[in-house]
Every structure is written in C-alpha cells, then in structure tokens.
Amino acid sequence: MKILVVGSGGREHALCWKLAQNPKVEHILCAPGNGGTAEIGENVEVRDDDIPALVSLARQRDVDLVVAGPEMPLVLGLENALRQEGIPCFGPNAYSANLEGSKAFSKNVMADAGVPTAxxxxxxxxxxxxxxxxxxxxxxxxxxxxxxxxxxxxxxxxxxxxxxxxxxxxxxxxxxxxxxxxxxxxALKGEEASFLAFCDGTNYALLPSSQDHKAAYEGDTGPNTGGMGAYSPAPILPKEKYAETAELCIKPILRHLAAKGEPFKGVLYAGLMYTENGPSVLEYNVRFGDPECQPLLMRLETDLLEIMFACIDGKLDQLDVVSTPQTACGVVIAAEGYPGSYPKGMEITGLADADAMEGVKVFQAGTKLENGKTVTSGGRVLCVTALGDDLAAAQKKAYEAVDKVHFDKSYYRRDIADKGLKRLK
Missing domain, CATH: 3.30.1490.20 (ATP-grasp fold, A domain)
Structure with missing residues (x-):
C-alpha cells in the first residue's frame, strides 16, 4: 500500500512514523516533508497548498490513501478533489474544514449546535x-x-x-x-486543554486529553507560537470526564454537520478553556495539533491506518481505539528568534543517541538532509517525545533526551508539563 502524507512539520513526521508500523504499508510519500520523513519514505517537492499538484501526484504514483497533516489543504478542498478521482483522503471536506478555516463559520456552528463558547x-x-x-x-x-x-x-x-x-x-x-x-x-480566563476525536461522520472515538504550551518562554510568557511542547493526558481533563465532554463539544458538531449533509470525517480537535463556569470551546481544528499529535501518537496502540480507513468508510464503531495508560511528554526545541526571524542551516547532532533511549522518539519539523547531515530549516526544529509511567517520569525522560540533542542557537522551554504536575500534587 502507498500512502501520501501532506505537510512538513513534526506532526507529519509522527504520522509517517506511525503509519509505517503497519506491515501493509510499502511506501510513504511526503509532500513536501522534512529531514525526518525523508528517513521513513520519500519526500516530494510539492507544496501542501497546491491542490492540483497533490492530486496529480497521488494519481501518478497510484497512492492508496492521502493523509492531510495541516489545515490549509483541507480548507482548499483537497478531500473533495481526491474524492472526485476516487482516491481516499483522511480529513474532512472543504465545507466541514471551515470549522477551522473561518472563525465566523465556526462560532455560528457552535451557536447553532448548542456548544458552550464565549x-x-x-x-x-x-x-x-x-x-x-x-x-x-x-x-x-x-x-x-x-x-x-x-x-x-x-x-x-x-x-x-x-x-x-x-x-x-x-x-x-x-x-x-x-x-x-x-x-x-x-475574553475567557482559565486553563486550556486539547480534546481530539477520530470521526467517521456519525461515530467518534476519543483520544486522551492533552495540553499544548503556546507561549514561547517559561511561565507562559512571550509571544504566541505554534506550540512549544505538549503532554498527554492532561489532569485538568481526566478520563472519567471524557464522555461528558464529548457530549458537550464533539457530538453536537457531528450531528449538526451530518444534518447539513456534510458529515465530518477525520480528526476533530476541540480547544477548550476551563473557566470558573466550566469548559468552553475556544476553537475547533480539523486535524491533529502540532505538537499534541506527537504525544498522542506515542500513546496510540490501535493501528493508525485501520483507524483512518474506518473513519473514511463510516465503520469507526466496529473498531476499538486504545491508547496506552502511560503518559507522554513532548518538548519542542526551536531556533533562537522563533516565532520571529531565526537562523537556519545549523547542524543537529545527537539525534540517534536520543532515539536510542527506550520510550523516546525525536520528531523532526524544521529540518532537512544536506550532504548526509541533518540541519535546521525552520523555527520549530524538533519535538523530543518520551513515554513514562506517570507525568513526572515522562517529563524527566523527555528532558534527558533533550540534553542529548544539540544545534547552535537553539532554545526550549524547561517547564513543559509543570502545570499538569501541580494539579497532581
């Protein structure tokens, strides 16, 4: 089976890594990919927002499944274009992708569906x-x-x-x-959590809770970024609250979109704010978060390829989606200056040493292979992710792995998961 993964971040490296674990997968293409995806499959120089080129690539290479990593191709109609060609795509159609593509559309859907929001x-x-x-x-x-x-x-x-x-x-x-x-x-005050679910248009399978760290520096200070680290599960949303929370923010959206004749298939991501009045939805995303994807896929035990086809075929209720009870923590290492301007081309060392640690995987984002070496090519460069029996153990192992990796002019937050550890005390 041939798979095309669209995107170039740490999320896409994690998707390729997880999909490659299925023995049916013979070849993975990644467009445009990064240094990490190049080690798993084949990078192809096609932009993730070039829908005609992506469809052409999938057709020419006889791809059996296309997996959209970022939101842009979905908002631009990648799923619609592939469906016309008879090529399965994991991700929602353009109408449903407007949940992320248009804040006004999303807020109006929330209001119509009865989802709590500001x-x-x-x-x-x-x-x-x-x-x-x-x-x-x-x-x-x-x-x-x-x-x-x-x-x-x-x-x-x-x-x-x-x-x-x-x-x-x-x-x-x-x-x-x-x-x-x-x-x-x-403006809502409180603590945030991420809650993701696989969806097949009618049924959903919940992933464990997670928490992202958006601010660039310790103590949630500095400018907002794409995410400086994440961990799962998030104590603010414990397992016993998953079903109740899904009734609040997952089920109403699926029901609303199905009634519109636009069933949502793919990953639905609810960004929640826990206020003094309870949880409220800040926003929806229509794909895996980055960096939440990395800890979540480290924990996922059910085969990802099977889940994706169950979502596409409307058979998710026939599959038991299971995650390990272990905790995962991912720490992003960025280039100095990110999220503003930053240097590129620094050689990265120690990747193999970190990856050799039990329960550790270094997911690459802003990297490329150059003359046999892995060098930086972006702002968020790596997400060093570790499993542990509890949050303290996962955090400790993640930072031990971070210490093994080096590139000049790098920085990372030293407090990823601290908020969760405080709640557990």
Missing part, C-alpha cells in the same frame, strides 16, 4: 467593530476570520490594543484577506 459578534466593517470594542471594553479578543498561520488572534488587555489589532487586520490587511472579516469575543 459570546461573540462578527464584523465586516472597521468602524462598527471599533464601536463594539468601545462599548464592551477590555480585555477582549479580536480574531481574523480566516487562516493566519496561528497569528490572527489578539487577546487585547486594553481598548487601544484591540483597536490597533482591528487596524492591522481590517485596514492594513496584515493577514491579507483573512482579516477582512473579524470575530470579536469575550
């Missing part, structure tokens, strides 16, 4: 948006409607900051067309 208003006109901010005051959240590479959300602490964000998005068009429409919503 009160909001949608604006297409700058002056009206400014008037609303002045009426409501701060803190307040301003979101670009479209995809903005994770940077289109501003939690404004003052009215001035909120209006500045509106000018950036709606007037200066800093995020292009993504900011022509904005969502303004009440």
């Amino acid at each position: 009160p909001f208003r949608v604006f297409d006109e700058f002056d009206s948006a400014v008037a609303f901010v002045k009426e409501k005051g701060a803190p307040i959240v301003v979101k670009a409607d479209g995809l903005a590479a994770g940077k289109g959300v501003v939690v404004a602490q003052t009215e001035e900051e909120a209006i500045e964000a509106l000018e950036d998005m709606m007037v200066k068009l800093s995020f292009g067309a993504a900011g022509e429409r904005v969502v303004i919503e009440e």
